[in-house]
Amino acid sequence: MYKHIFFDLDHTLWDHHVNSKIALEEVYQLFQLKDLGIATPEKFYHKFNEVNHKLWLDYERSKISQAELRHARFRIIFSALGVDNHEKCDAISDTYLEISPRKPYLLPYTQEILTYLKPKYPLHIITNGFDEIQDVKMNSGGIKHYFGHIVTSQNSGFKKPDPEIFHYALDLVKAKPKECLMIGDTFYTDVLGAMSVGIDAVFFNPNDQRHPEKPTFQIRHLKELKAIL
Structure with missing residues (x-):
């Protein structure tokens, strides 16, 4: 047929969930996010899922661009977790996008x-x-x-x-x-x-x-x- x-x-x-979770745990340790005020890798991962899902819906509905998705994602996550220092967000985004797709x-x-x-x-x-x-x-x-x-x-x-x-x-x-x-x-x-x-x-x-x-x-x-x- x-x-x-x-x-x-x-x-x-x-498996986006598994691969992303592993990558975010690596990012959490690499950038020492506990010192910035993000208590655990689990909180970081759960907030990422929530924010990422909403941003992808906006991207699919052409409300935001690819560049806006990449630039905004970790800034929104940091703010939602009570972290006002966004200085490392672009580096975190680049590192996540380098690490995550390489998970098998x-x-x-x-x-x-x-x-x-x-x-x-x-x-x-x-x-x-x-x-x-x-x-x-x-x-x-x-x-x-x-x-x-x-x-x-x-x-x-x-x-x-x-x-x-x-x-x-x-x-x-x-x-x-x-x-x-x-x-x-x-x-x-x-x-x-x-x-x-x-x-x-x-x-x-x-x-x-x-x-x-x-x-x-x-x-x-x-x-x-x-x-x-």
């Missing part, structure tokens, strides 16, 4: 399902992440060789859920929407974005989130893709 399979990367294949951890069954799918379908990535960082992540996780085209918000000029990023991907693979399947963990950007242009979508939903709209398919583990593909 399908001729091409598109995957999201972060939180779908590459993948979501459960990632290697297994990609090995299963690769002989059957051309596989591709559609991500709102940044070119150089996503490339490092895939190499660190040992999965880049599975994919043909890597579509990012930078090389396409559009961000999910904008229909144009999906049209860009369809043009690259020379396929019709009904010939493709999108797999991702974010309902708004991955699922609704793909379905808005006629591409069937698998909602990777390990936390059993509820949404009023129905995806084409829904799974809690990547291994469940074997029943669909």
